[in-house]
Amino acid sequence: MNDLVATAEKPADVTVSAKPRGDWAHRLLVLLPGIALLAFWQWSSGRLIKEIYISKPTAIAQRLFELFASGEIYPHLWTTGQELVMGYGIGVAAGILGGYALGRSPRLARIFEPYVMAFYGVPKIALAPLFIIWFGIGVGSKVALASIMVFFLVFYNVYAGVRGVDREVVNLALVMGANQRQLTYHVYLPAAAPYVILGMRMAVPYAVIGVIVGEFTSSIQGLGLFIHEASSTYDPAGVFAGIVILLAFVVGANAVTGRLERRLLRWRKPSGQGPSDI
Protein backbone atom coordinates (compact mmCIF):
# COMPACT_ATOMS: atom_id res chain seq x y z
CA MET A 1 0.00 0.00 0.00
CA ASN A 2 2.68 2.44 1.06
CA ASP A 3 4.80 1.35 -1.85
CA LEU A 4 1.97 2.00 -4.25
CA VAL A 5 1.53 5.51 -2.97
CA ALA A 6 5.24 6.17 -3.19
CA THR A 7 5.51 5.00 -6.79
CA ALA A 8 2.37 6.82 -7.72
CA GLU A 9 3.73 10.05 -6.35
CA LYS A 10 7.10 9.74 -7.94
CA PRO A 11 6.29 10.79 -11.50
CA ALA A 12 4.45 13.85 -10.27
CA ASP A 13 7.47 14.74 -8.13
CA VAL A 14 9.82 14.42 -11.07
CA THR A 15 7.78 16.65 -13.33
CA VAL A 16 7.44 19.29 -10.63
CA SER A 17 11.17 19.52 -10.05
CA ALA A 18 12.02 19.10 -13.72
CA LYS A 19 9.96 22.04 -14.82
CA PRO A 20 11.92 24.87 -13.17
CA ARG A 21 15.16 23.23 -14.28
CA GLY A 22 13.95 23.18 -17.90
CA ASP A 23 12.88 26.77 -17.42
CA TRP A 24 16.36 27.80 -16.33
CA ALA A 25 17.98 25.97 -19.21
CA HIS A 26 15.62 27.75 -21.55
CA ARG A 27 16.38 31.15 -20.04
CA LEU A 28 20.09 30.54 -20.35
CA LEU A 29 19.59 29.65 -23.99
CA VAL A 30 17.69 32.88 -24.57
CA LEU A 31 20.42 34.93 -22.86
CA LEU A 32 23.22 33.35 -24.85
CA PRO A 33 22.94 35.40 -28.08
CA GLY A 34 22.65 38.57 -26.01
CA ILE A 35 25.77 37.74 -24.05
CA ALA A 36 27.62 36.87 -27.26
CA LEU A 37 26.60 40.18 -28.79
CA LEU A 38 27.74 42.12 -25.72
CA ALA A 39 31.05 40.27 -25.68
CA PHE A 40 31.62 40.98 -29.38
CA TRP A 41 30.67 44.63 -28.87
CA GLN A 42 33.12 44.95 -25.97
CA TRP A 43 35.89 43.29 -28.00
CA SER A 44 35.35 45.18 -31.25
CA SER A 45 35.07 48.57 -29.61
CA GLY A 46 38.40 50.33 -30.20
CA ARG A 47 39.63 47.41 -32.30
CA LEU A 48 37.30 47.30 -35.31
CA ILE A 49 35.35 50.51 -34.75
CA LYS A 50 36.36 53.65 -32.88
CA GLU A 51 34.94 53.83 -29.37
CA ILE A 52 33.64 57.33 -30.05
CA TYR A 53 31.06 55.78 -32.42
CA ILE A 54 29.80 52.80 -30.49
CA SER A 55 31.04 53.20 -26.91
CA LYS A 56 31.30 49.82 -25.13
CA PRO A 57 29.15 47.83 -22.68
CA THR A 58 31.39 48.39 -19.66
CA ALA A 59 31.45 52.14 -20.28
CA ILE A 60 27.66 52.18 -20.61
CA ALA A 61 27.23 50.24 -17.39
CA GLN A 62 29.64 52.62 -15.68
CA ARG A 63 27.67 55.56 -17.04
CA LEU A 64 24.33 54.13 -15.91
CA PHE A 65 25.72 53.64 -12.43
CA GLU A 66 26.92 57.24 -12.28
CA LEU A 67 23.62 58.59 -13.56
CA PHE A 68 21.68 56.83 -10.83
CA ALA A 69 24.28 57.36 -8.09
CA SER A 70 24.46 61.11 -8.70
CA GLY A 71 20.70 61.36 -9.10
CA GLU A 72 21.21 63.25 -12.36
CA ILE A 73 18.77 60.98 -14.25
CA TYR A 74 15.84 61.07 -11.83
CA PRO A 75 14.14 64.29 -13.06
CA HIS A 76 14.33 62.96 -16.62
CA LEU A 77 12.94 59.60 -15.57
CA TRP A 78 10.11 61.20 -13.65
CA THR A 79 9.07 63.42 -16.57
CA THR A 80 9.25 60.67 -19.18
CA GLY A 81 7.54 58.20 -16.87
CA GLN A 82 4.64 60.59 -16.34
CA GLU A 83 4.30 61.22 -20.06
CA LEU A 84 4.36 57.51 -20.86
CA VAL A 85 1.81 56.49 -18.26
CA MET A 86 -0.57 59.33 -19.08
CA GLY A 87 -0.19 59.03 -22.84
CA TYR A 88 -0.67 55.28 -22.75
CA GLY A 89 -3.57 55.43 -20.30
CA ILE A 90 -5.49 58.09 -22.20
CA GLY A 91 -4.84 56.39 -25.55
CA VAL A 92 -5.97 52.98 -24.30
CA ALA A 93 -9.09 54.34 -22.58
CA ALA A 94 -10.14 56.41 -25.60
CA GLY A 95 -9.34 53.54 -27.96
CA ILE A 96 -11.49 51.09 -26.01
CA LEU A 97 -14.40 53.51 -25.69
CA GLY A 98 -14.27 54.59 -29.34
CA GLY A 99 -13.74 51.09 -30.70
CA TYR A 100 -16.54 49.72 -28.57
CA ALA A 101 -19.00 52.47 -29.51
CA LEU A 102 -18.33 52.16 -33.23
CA GLY A 103 -18.22 48.38 -33.03
CA ARG A 104 -21.65 48.22 -31.43
CA SER A 105 -23.37 50.85 -33.54
CA PRO A 106 -23.32 50.35 -37.30
CA ARG A 107 -24.83 53.84 -37.67
CA LEU A 108 -22.00 55.54 -35.76
CA ALA A 109 -19.52 53.40 -37.67
CA ARG A 110 -20.90 54.50 -41.03
CA ILE A 111 -20.54 58.15 -40.05
CA PHE A 112 -17.16 58.11 -38.34
CA GLU A 113 -15.23 55.30 -39.98
CA PRO A 114 -14.13 57.39 -43.01
CA TYR A 115 -12.73 60.06 -40.69
CA VAL A 116 -10.89 57.61 -38.49
CA MET A 117 -9.55 55.92 -41.60
CA ALA A 118 -8.28 59.23 -42.97
CA PHE A 119 -6.57 60.23 -39.71
CA TYR A 120 -5.13 56.75 -39.40
CA GLY A 121 -3.21 57.38 -42.60
CA VAL A 122 -1.56 60.56 -41.26
CA PRO A 123 1.95 59.85 -39.97
CA LYS A 124 1.43 60.87 -36.36
CA ILE A 125 5.07 61.86 -35.94
CA ALA A 126 4.48 64.71 -38.36
CA LEU A 127 2.08 66.15 -35.79
CA ALA A 128 4.83 66.61 -33.19
CA PRO A 129 5.67 70.26 -34.06
CA LEU A 130 1.97 71.11 -34.17
CA PHE A 131 1.36 69.59 -30.76
CA ILE A 132 4.27 71.57 -29.34
CA ILE A 133 2.56 74.74 -30.58
CA TRP A 134 -0.79 73.66 -29.17
CA PHE A 135 0.21 72.11 -25.87
CA GLY A 136 3.54 73.79 -25.13
CA ILE A 137 6.97 72.25 -24.66
CA GLY A 138 6.04 70.63 -21.35
CA VAL A 139 4.41 67.29 -20.56
CA GLY A 140 1.16 68.01 -22.44
CA SER A 141 2.46 67.81 -25.99
CA LYS A 142 4.21 64.47 -25.36
CA VAL A 143 1.12 62.99 -23.73
CA ALA A 144 -0.93 64.10 -26.74
CA LEU A 145 1.46 62.58 -29.25
CA ALA A 146 1.80 59.28 -27.37
CA SER A 147 -1.91 58.94 -26.72
CA ILE A 148 -2.89 59.54 -30.33
CA MET A 149 -0.48 56.85 -31.51
CA VAL A 150 -1.78 54.43 -28.87
CA PHE A 151 -5.38 55.36 -29.58
CA PHE A 152 -5.40 54.24 -33.20
CA LEU A 153 -3.87 50.85 -32.48
CA VAL A 154 -6.21 50.08 -29.61
CA PHE A 155 -9.19 51.54 -31.45
CA TYR A 156 -8.77 49.34 -34.49
CA ASN A 157 -8.25 46.18 -32.50
CA VAL A 158 -11.26 46.77 -30.27
CA TYR A 159 -13.41 47.82 -33.22
CA ALA A 160 -12.54 44.65 -35.14
CA GLY A 161 -13.03 42.54 -32.01
CA VAL A 162 -16.47 43.91 -31.20
CA ARG A 163 -17.61 43.71 -34.83
CA GLY A 164 -16.42 40.12 -35.01
CA VAL A 165 -18.62 38.91 -32.16
CA ASP A 166 -20.77 36.06 -33.47
CA ARG A 167 -24.33 37.22 -34.12
CA GLU A 168 -25.68 33.85 -32.98
CA VAL A 169 -23.99 34.21 -29.59
CA VAL A 170 -25.56 37.65 -29.15
CA ASN A 171 -28.98 36.31 -30.13
CA LEU A 172 -28.63 33.46 -27.66
CA ALA A 173 -27.88 35.88 -24.85
CA LEU A 174 -30.90 38.01 -25.81
CA VAL A 175 -33.22 35.00 -25.77
CA MET A 176 -31.77 33.95 -22.42
CA GLY A 177 -32.89 37.32 -21.10
CA ALA A 178 -29.96 39.72 -21.42
CA ASN A 179 -30.58 43.47 -21.49
CA GLN A 180 -28.10 45.82 -23.21
CA ARG A 181 -25.93 46.31 -20.14
CA GLN A 182 -25.76 42.58 -19.47
CA LEU A 183 -25.00 41.97 -23.12
CA THR A 184 -22.02 44.30 -22.86
CA TYR A 185 -20.72 42.74 -19.67
CA HIS A 186 -21.34 39.05 -20.40
CA VAL A 187 -20.83 38.89 -24.16
CA TYR A 188 -19.23 41.82 -25.95
CA LEU A 189 -16.46 42.68 -23.52
CA PRO A 190 -15.24 39.13 -22.90
CA ALA A 191 -15.53 38.29 -26.60
CA ALA A 192 -13.49 41.36 -27.49
CA ALA A 193 -10.99 40.94 -24.64
CA PRO A 194 -8.36 39.12 -26.74
CA TYR A 195 -8.37 42.03 -29.18
CA VAL A 196 -8.28 44.66 -26.47
CA ILE A 197 -5.25 43.01 -24.92
CA LEU A 198 -3.52 42.51 -28.25
CA GLY A 199 -4.01 46.21 -28.96
CA MET A 200 -2.67 47.11 -25.52
CA ARG A 201 0.44 45.01 -26.02
CA MET A 202 1.13 46.36 -29.47
CA ALA A 203 0.65 49.93 -28.24
CA VAL A 204 3.43 49.89 -25.61
CA PRO A 205 6.32 50.61 -28.00
CA TYR A 206 4.23 53.22 -29.79
CA ALA A 207 3.73 55.13 -26.56
CA VAL A 208 7.52 55.18 -26.17
CA ILE A 209 8.04 56.37 -29.74
CA GLY A 210 5.45 59.14 -29.30
CA VAL A 211 7.00 60.41 -26.09
CA ILE A 212 10.61 60.27 -27.27
CA VAL A 213 9.88 61.91 -30.61
CA GLY A 214 8.01 64.65 -28.76
CA GLU A 215 10.97 65.18 -26.44
CA PHE A 216 13.41 65.17 -29.36
CA THR A 217 11.38 67.88 -31.04
CA SER A 218 11.29 70.22 -28.12
CA SER A 219 11.35 69.80 -24.37
CA ILE A 220 12.74 70.97 -21.04
CA GLN A 221 13.25 67.60 -19.42
CA GLY A 222 12.98 63.88 -20.14
CA LEU A 223 14.90 60.88 -21.37
CA GLY A 224 14.44 61.94 -25.00
CA LEU A 225 16.09 65.26 -24.23
CA PHE A 226 18.84 63.49 -22.32
CA ILE A 227 19.56 61.19 -25.29
CA HIS A 228 19.38 64.11 -27.69
CA GLU A 229 21.88 66.13 -25.67
CA ALA A 230 24.21 63.17 -25.25
CA SER A 231 24.28 62.60 -28.98
CA SER A 232 24.89 66.26 -29.79
CA THR A 233 27.88 66.30 -27.40
CA TYR A 234 29.38 63.11 -28.93
CA ASP A 235 28.69 61.03 -25.85
CA PRO A 236 27.69 57.58 -27.17
CA ALA A 237 27.80 56.04 -23.69
CA GLY A 238 25.14 58.54 -22.63
CA VAL A 239 22.98 57.76 -25.67
CA PHE A 240 23.19 54.05 -25.03
CA ALA A 241 22.51 54.50 -21.33
CA GLY A 242 19.31 56.34 -22.20
CA ILE A 243 18.32 53.61 -24.64
CA VAL A 244 18.95 50.91 -22.03
CA ILE A 245 16.56 52.67 -19.66
CA LEU A 246 13.87 52.84 -22.36
CA LEU A 247 14.46 49.19 -23.11
CA ALA A 248 13.95 48.32 -19.47
CA PHE A 249 10.68 50.23 -19.49
CA VAL A 250 9.36 48.40 -22.56
CA VAL A 251 10.36 45.00 -21.18
CA GLY A 252 8.68 45.82 -17.87
CA ALA A 253 5.49 47.02 -19.54
CA ASN A 254 5.41 43.90 -21.69
CA ALA A 255 5.65 41.74 -18.60
CA VAL A 256 2.73 43.58 -17.03
CA THR A 257 0.49 43.30 -20.10
CA GLY A 258 1.54 39.68 -20.57
CA ARG A 259 0.46 38.94 -17.04
CA LEU A 260 -2.83 40.73 -17.64
CA GLU A 261 -3.35 38.62 -20.74
CA ARG A 262 -2.79 35.36 -18.89
CA ARG A 263 -5.20 36.42 -16.16
CA LEU A 264 -8.03 37.65 -18.37
CA LEU A 265 -7.71 35.03 -21.06
CA ARG A 266 -7.15 31.91 -19.02
CA TRP A 267 -10.27 30.43 -20.64
CA ARG A 268 -8.46 30.10 -23.91
CA LYS A 269 -6.82 26.86 -24.94
CA PRO A 270 -3.04 27.13 -24.75
CA SER A 271 -3.02 26.32 -28.47
CA GLY A 272 -6.11 28.42 -29.04
CA GLN A 273 -6.03 30.85 -31.89
CA GLY A 274 -6.68 34.43 -31.12
CA PRO A 275 -6.49 37.41 -33.33
CA SER A 276 -3.30 37.26 -35.33
CA ASP A 277 -0.42 39.45 -34.28
CA ILE A 278 0.09 41.83 -37.25
Add this chain to the structure above:
Amino acid sequence: MSDAVLAFEGIGQDFPAPGSQAPIRVLDGLSFEVASGKFVAVIGPSGCGKSTLLQMAAGLLKPTRGTVRHRGRLIDAVNREVGFVPQQAQLFPWKTLSENVELPLLLRGIAVAERRQRVAEALASVGLSGFEDYYPSQLSGGMQKRGSIARTLIYRPDVILMDEPFGALDAQTRMVMQHDLQTLAQDAGATILFVTHDITEAVVLADSVVIMGQRPSHLLATIPIDLARPRDVFEPFRNPGYEAAYDAVWSVFRSQINIRHRAPAMEATP
Protein backbone atom coordinates in the same frame (compact mmCIF):
# COMPACT_ATOMS: atom_id res chain seq x y z
CA MET B 1 -56.44 26.18 -31.31
CA SER B 2 -56.41 27.51 -27.79
CA ASP B 3 -53.86 25.00 -26.53
CA ALA B 4 -51.34 26.01 -29.20
CA VAL B 5 -48.13 27.30 -27.67
CA LEU B 6 -46.71 28.47 -30.97
CA ALA B 7 -48.83 29.30 -34.00
CA PHE B 8 -47.31 30.10 -37.39
CA GLU B 9 -49.94 31.78 -39.55
CA GLY B 10 -49.36 32.25 -43.27
CA ILE B 11 -45.64 32.86 -42.89
CA GLY B 12 -43.76 34.25 -45.88
CA GLN B 13 -40.17 35.38 -45.93
CA ASP B 14 -38.13 37.14 -48.60
CA PHE B 15 -34.42 37.78 -48.31
CA PRO B 16 -32.47 40.25 -50.41
CA ALA B 17 -30.51 38.27 -52.97
CA PRO B 18 -26.88 39.28 -53.36
CA GLY B 19 -26.24 40.85 -56.76
CA SER B 20 -29.86 41.01 -57.85
CA GLN B 21 -32.74 43.41 -57.43
CA ALA B 22 -35.43 40.79 -56.93
CA PRO B 23 -35.42 39.25 -53.44
CA ILE B 24 -35.35 35.48 -52.95
CA ARG B 25 -38.59 34.04 -51.66
CA VAL B 26 -37.64 31.51 -49.02
CA LEU B 27 -40.90 30.75 -47.22
CA ASP B 28 -44.22 30.98 -48.99
CA GLY B 29 -47.42 30.74 -47.01
CA LEU B 30 -46.67 28.35 -44.20
CA SER B 31 -49.03 27.61 -41.31
CA PHE B 32 -48.80 25.14 -38.46
CA GLU B 33 -49.13 24.97 -34.70
CA VAL B 34 -47.17 23.48 -31.86
CA ALA B 35 -49.46 22.20 -29.11
CA SER B 36 -48.53 22.33 -25.43
CA GLY B 37 -46.35 19.47 -24.22
CA LYS B 38 -45.78 18.19 -27.74
CA PHE B 39 -42.56 17.34 -29.55
CA VAL B 40 -42.83 18.66 -33.10
CA ALA B 41 -40.12 17.91 -35.62
CA VAL B 42 -39.63 20.00 -38.77
CA ILE B 43 -37.84 18.38 -41.67
CA GLY B 44 -37.00 19.72 -45.06
CA PRO B 45 -34.12 19.97 -47.49
CA SER B 46 -31.16 22.15 -46.62
CA GLY B 47 -31.81 25.85 -47.28
CA CYS B 48 -35.59 25.58 -47.24
CA GLY B 49 -35.90 27.98 -44.30
CA LYS B 50 -36.06 25.78 -41.21
CA SER B 51 -33.64 27.90 -39.18
CA THR B 52 -35.47 30.98 -40.39
CA LEU B 53 -38.68 29.63 -38.81
CA LEU B 54 -36.97 29.19 -35.45
CA GLN B 55 -35.55 32.72 -35.65
CA MET B 56 -39.10 33.98 -36.05
CA ALA B 57 -40.35 32.00 -33.06
CA ALA B 58 -37.53 33.50 -30.97
CA GLY B 59 -38.51 36.99 -32.11
CA LEU B 60 -35.12 37.58 -33.74
CA LEU B 61 -36.59 37.94 -37.23
CA LYS B 62 -39.85 39.50 -38.31
CA PRO B 63 -41.55 37.53 -41.11
CA THR B 64 -42.13 39.45 -44.34
CA ARG B 65 -45.73 38.18 -44.40
CA GLY B 66 -47.88 36.48 -41.80
CA THR B 67 -47.51 36.31 -38.02
CA VAL B 68 -46.10 34.09 -35.32
CA ARG B 69 -48.00 33.94 -32.06
CA HIS B 70 -46.87 32.60 -28.71
CA ARG B 71 -49.87 31.56 -26.62
CA GLY B 72 -51.95 34.00 -28.62
CA ARG B 73 -49.54 36.92 -28.18
CA LEU B 74 -48.03 38.35 -31.35
CA ILE B 75 -44.25 37.97 -31.30
CA ASP B 76 -42.80 41.37 -32.20
CA ALA B 77 -39.69 41.54 -30.01
CA VAL B 78 -37.13 39.07 -28.65
CA ASN B 79 -39.12 36.22 -27.13
CA ARG B 80 -37.57 35.47 -23.73
CA GLU B 81 -39.98 32.65 -23.03
CA VAL B 82 -38.31 30.32 -25.51
CA GLY B 83 -35.11 28.36 -25.11
CA PHE B 84 -32.75 28.03 -28.02
CA VAL B 85 -30.37 25.12 -28.65
CA PRO B 86 -28.29 25.92 -31.73
CA GLN B 87 -26.50 23.52 -34.04
CA GLN B 88 -23.13 24.31 -32.53
CA ALA B 89 -23.36 24.19 -28.74
CA GLN B 90 -22.31 27.86 -28.50
CA LEU B 91 -21.39 27.76 -24.84
CA PHE B 92 -19.62 31.01 -24.06
CA PRO B 93 -15.93 30.10 -24.14
CA TRP B 94 -15.00 32.67 -21.49
CA LYS B 95 -17.27 31.11 -18.90
CA THR B 96 -16.90 27.79 -17.12
CA LEU B 97 -19.55 25.14 -17.64
CA SER B 98 -21.38 26.04 -14.44
CA GLU B 99 -21.17 29.78 -15.19
CA ASN B 100 -22.61 29.07 -18.65
CA VAL B 101 -25.51 27.06 -17.27
CA GLU B 102 -26.10 29.65 -14.56
CA LEU B 103 -26.17 32.59 -16.97
CA PRO B 104 -29.89 32.61 -17.90
CA LEU B 105 -30.79 32.62 -14.19
CA LEU B 106 -28.28 35.39 -13.51
CA LEU B 107 -29.69 37.46 -16.37
CA ARG B 108 -33.19 36.95 -15.02
CA GLY B 109 -32.19 38.17 -11.57
CA ILE B 110 -32.63 34.95 -9.63
CA ALA B 111 -30.99 34.82 -6.19
CA VAL B 112 -27.62 33.17 -5.67
CA ALA B 113 -28.77 30.30 -3.47
CA GLU B 114 -31.46 29.21 -5.87
CA ARG B 115 -29.07 29.57 -8.81
CA ARG B 116 -26.54 27.24 -7.19
CA GLN B 117 -29.10 24.59 -6.50
CA ARG B 118 -30.66 24.72 -9.94
CA VAL B 119 -27.26 24.62 -11.67
CA ALA B 120 -26.37 21.51 -9.73
CA GLU B 121 -29.68 19.90 -10.66
CA ALA B 122 -29.45 20.85 -14.31
CA LEU B 123 -25.89 19.55 -14.63
CA ALA B 124 -26.84 16.34 -12.89
CA SER B 125 -29.81 15.84 -15.20
CA VAL B 126 -27.54 15.89 -18.26
CA GLY B 127 -24.83 13.82 -16.57
CA LEU B 128 -22.22 16.56 -16.26
CA SER B 129 -21.75 16.71 -12.50
CA GLY B 130 -18.08 17.08 -11.69
CA PHE B 131 -17.29 19.23 -14.73
CA GLU B 132 -18.51 22.52 -13.22
CA ASP B 133 -15.18 24.31 -13.48
CA TYR B 134 -14.23 23.15 -16.96
CA TYR B 135 -14.08 25.67 -19.76
CA PRO B 136 -15.97 24.65 -22.93
CA SER B 137 -12.69 24.17 -24.81
CA GLN B 138 -11.86 21.43 -22.31
CA LEU B 139 -15.06 19.48 -23.02
CA SER B 140 -15.89 17.10 -25.88
CA GLY B 141 -18.47 18.01 -28.51
CA GLY B 142 -21.11 15.81 -26.89
CA MET B 143 -20.45 17.26 -23.44
CA GLN B 144 -20.71 20.80 -24.82
CA LYS B 145 -24.04 19.86 -26.36
CA ARG B 146 -25.25 18.52 -23.02
CA GLY B 147 -24.14 21.77 -21.41
CA SER B 148 -26.05 23.71 -24.04
CA ILE B 149 -29.18 21.69 -23.29
CA ALA B 150 -28.76 22.13 -19.53
CA ARG B 151 -28.37 25.90 -20.07
CA THR B 152 -31.75 25.87 -21.83
CA LEU B 153 -33.63 23.53 -19.50
CA ILE B 154 -32.50 25.42 -16.40
CA TYR B 155 -34.87 28.34 -16.87
CA ARG B 156 -37.78 26.11 -17.86
CA PRO B 157 -38.71 27.97 -21.03
CA ASP B 158 -42.24 27.61 -22.31
CA VAL B 159 -41.00 26.21 -25.65
CA ILE B 160 -37.61 24.82 -26.57
CA LEU B 161 -36.39 25.52 -30.10
CA MET B 162 -33.71 23.13 -31.31
CA ASP B 163 -31.90 23.68 -34.61
CA GLU B 164 -30.35 20.43 -35.84
CA PRO B 165 -28.83 20.05 -32.39
CA PHE B 166 -27.31 16.62 -32.99
CA GLY B 167 -26.22 17.14 -36.59
CA ALA B 168 -22.56 17.65 -35.78
CA LEU B 169 -22.21 14.69 -33.40
CA ASP B 170 -20.89 11.22 -34.19
CA ALA B 171 -23.50 8.49 -34.63
CA GLN B 172 -23.07 6.89 -31.21
CA THR B 173 -23.11 10.12 -29.25
CA ARG B 174 -26.12 11.23 -31.22
CA MET B 175 -28.16 8.15 -30.28
CA VAL B 176 -27.33 8.58 -26.61
CA MET B 177 -28.28 12.26 -26.81
CA GLN B 178 -31.56 11.43 -28.55
CA HIS B 179 -32.34 8.94 -25.84
CA ASP B 180 -31.56 11.42 -23.07
CA LEU B 181 -33.52 14.19 -24.78
CA GLN B 182 -36.56 11.96 -24.98
CA THR B 183 -36.31 11.23 -21.26
CA LEU B 184 -35.69 14.86 -20.28
CA ALA B 185 -38.53 16.14 -22.45
CA GLN B 186 -40.94 13.59 -21.02
CA ASP B 187 -39.95 14.28 -17.42
CA ALA B 188 -40.23 18.04 -17.89
CA GLY B 189 -43.39 17.84 -19.99
CA ALA B 190 -41.58 20.24 -22.32
CA THR B 191 -42.90 21.65 -25.57
CA ILE B 192 -40.26 21.25 -28.26
CA LEU B 193 -39.92 22.48 -31.82
CA PHE B 194 -37.08 20.44 -33.27
CA VAL B 195 -35.49 21.09 -36.67
CA THR B 196 -33.65 18.26 -38.38
CA HIS B 197 -32.94 16.91 -41.84
CA ASP B 198 -32.81 13.32 -40.60
CA ILE B 199 -36.08 11.44 -41.13
CA THR B 200 -35.21 8.68 -38.69
CA GLU B 201 -34.48 11.22 -35.97
CA ALA B 202 -37.74 13.04 -36.65
CA VAL B 203 -39.85 9.87 -36.61
CA VAL B 204 -38.28 8.36 -33.53
CA LEU B 205 -38.45 11.54 -31.41
CA ALA B 206 -41.53 13.47 -32.49
CA ASP B 207 -45.25 13.43 -31.81
CA SER B 208 -45.76 14.98 -35.21
CA VAL B 209 -43.52 15.72 -38.18
CA VAL B 210 -43.88 18.88 -40.26
CA ILE B 211 -42.48 18.40 -43.77
CA MET B 212 -41.31 21.37 -45.80
CA GLY B 213 -40.57 21.41 -49.52
CA GLN B 214 -37.91 23.03 -51.67
CA ARG B 215 -37.51 26.79 -51.68
CA PRO B 216 -39.80 28.71 -51.90
CA SER B 217 -41.20 26.32 -49.38
CA HIS B 218 -44.63 25.73 -48.09
CA LEU B 219 -45.95 22.95 -45.93
CA LEU B 220 -46.04 19.58 -47.70
CA ALA B 221 -47.67 17.64 -44.88
CA THR B 222 -47.99 17.32 -41.12
CA ILE B 223 -47.80 13.69 -40.13
CA PRO B 224 -48.72 12.49 -36.63
CA ILE B 225 -46.43 9.82 -35.19
CA ASP B 226 -48.41 7.70 -32.78
CA LEU B 227 -45.66 5.38 -31.52
CA ALA B 228 -45.76 4.38 -27.86
CA ARG B 229 -43.24 6.01 -25.49
CA PRO B 230 -40.58 5.55 -24.35
CA ARG B 231 -39.26 4.71 -27.80
CA ASP B 232 -36.11 2.80 -28.58
CA VAL B 233 -33.82 5.28 -30.34
CA PHE B 234 -30.94 2.84 -30.66
CA GLU B 235 -32.86 0.36 -32.80
CA PRO B 236 -35.73 2.46 -34.20
CA PHE B 237 -37.10 -0.39 -36.31
CA ARG B 238 -37.94 -2.32 -33.12
CA ASN B 239 -40.65 0.19 -32.18
CA PRO B 240 -44.01 -1.32 -33.16
CA GLY B 241 -45.48 0.72 -36.00
CA TYR B 242 -42.16 2.42 -36.81
CA GLU B 243 -42.00 1.26 -40.42
CA ALA B 244 -45.45 2.52 -41.27
CA ALA B 245 -44.69 5.89 -39.68
CA TYR B 246 -41.34 6.16 -41.50
CA ASP B 247 -43.00 5.28 -44.81
CA ALA B 248 -45.67 7.91 -44.29
CA VAL B 249 -42.98 10.59 -43.90
CA TRP B 250 -40.70 9.19 -46.58
CA SER B 251 -43.43 9.00 -49.22
CA VAL B 252 -43.91 12.77 -48.89
CA PHE B 253 -40.22 13.56 -48.61
CA ARG B 254 -39.19 11.40 -51.56
CA SER B 255 -40.75 13.74 -54.10
CA GLN B 256 -38.34 16.46 -52.92
CA ILE B 257 -35.26 14.30 -53.22
CA ASN B 258 -36.12 12.98 -56.68
CA ILE B 259 -35.96 16.48 -58.11
CA ARG B 260 -32.42 16.85 -56.91
CA HIS B 261 -31.33 13.44 -58.22
CA ARG B 262 -32.55 14.01 -61.70
CA ALA B 263 -31.25 17.47 -62.38
CA PRO B 264 -27.55 16.57 -62.86
CA ALA B 265 -28.45 13.32 -64.65
CA MET B 266 -30.33 15.17 -67.33
CA GLU B 267 -27.42 17.54 -67.88
CA ALA B 268 -25.11 14.58 -68.32
CA THR B 269 -27.12 12.90 -71.08
CA PRO B 270 -26.29 14.35 -74.49
